[in-house]
Amino acid sequence: MSMPEDGPGKDGERAMAKVNFKRLRQGASVPANTITDPRDLFNALPEKVSGLDYLRGPQDQVLAAWHDRRDERDLVIKMNTGGGKTLVGLLIARSWLNEGIRPVAYLVPDDFLTAQVTTEAGRVGIATTNDPRSPEYQQGRAVLVGTFAKLFNGLSVFGVGGSVSKPPSHSLGAVIIDDAHACIAQADHVFRLRxxxxxxxxxxxxxxxxxxxxxxxxxxxxxxxxx
Incomplete structure (x- = not known):
């Protein structure tokens, strides 16, 4: 799944979300690590910081659409700048782990965005790590947050297919690529020989x-x- 960057909404238009109180009550009574619907998962997360009481309209709509198609491969999500795509990606990643799809990596173009994703995960109480050798990551208890280049290069920390000296260390269950356009440009540069x-x-x-x-x-x- 990739998450390309998009421009701001037309004429500053904003989507409004209706608060589903039934969904809020359900989320509060079910353990967060068993929920696969990312919207219910958000409501059930016990360690959210004060003020994160509900999803914004675009976030709720995107997560509903993704959940309906979660069994499909290679989905692309487009959200406006400032639309909260980092939280959407983290909820999808945690939803996969709850489903038993593991391990899961959340990849971004640079270290600045790595720190940004990690901070956002801390605000909602989703466990992350930056170490692919971490037991929490490999056993599906945390989402790996790192740069796109860490995975896609000739000396990848994940190993390289067909390599004798650096064989693949493990398979990924799922990958989220945030700002896909920038990451594709990186891949083109890394694998180009001049x-x-x-x-x-x-x-x-x-x-x-x-x-x-x-x-x-x-x-x-x-x-x-x-x-």
Whole structure:
């Protein structure tokens, strides 16, 4: 699941949420670690700071729509800037853990946002860690919060598929990618190799991939060869 950034609402428009008192009563009587509906989970969290009494309209609507489609893969959520997407992502992550889908990672583009997500999790009482070796994370008691680059790189702390020296240490049950556009740009940079066309390495790589380049685009292959 990815969570791209979007602009502010049109003309400052705000969505209003109705308080569902029946849902509030249900949330108070059921242990939070057994609830899978993220809206009920929010109401049941026992350690929320004062003032976080209900979800905002867009948050409630997005979580309801996600819950109806939670069995689907690779869902994309779009929310306006300032719409509370961090809390939405954390509730979805905790909901997965309660369902038995584990471990779960919440990935962001940089360390500043890592701290922001961790702070927000503390405000609602959702346990997090920044250590992928943590028993709390691996056993599904906490959400891993870290940078996108920590997972997607050639020396990933999670291990690398096909690597002999650094095999995968464990599988992820689910991943939330916050600000997907920025993270995709990071992935493109990390896995891009730049080689000067007058170097020996360029010639060797062109020879190695000549067949694939020709299959993809004969003209493109010839262009690379004649540079």
């Amino acid at each position: 080689v000067d066309d007058d170097s020996e390495a360029y010639s060797d790589l062109l020879t190695l991939f000549a067949g694939d380049l020709k299959a993809q685009s004969p003209n493109g292959r010839d262009c690379c060869r004649n540079r």
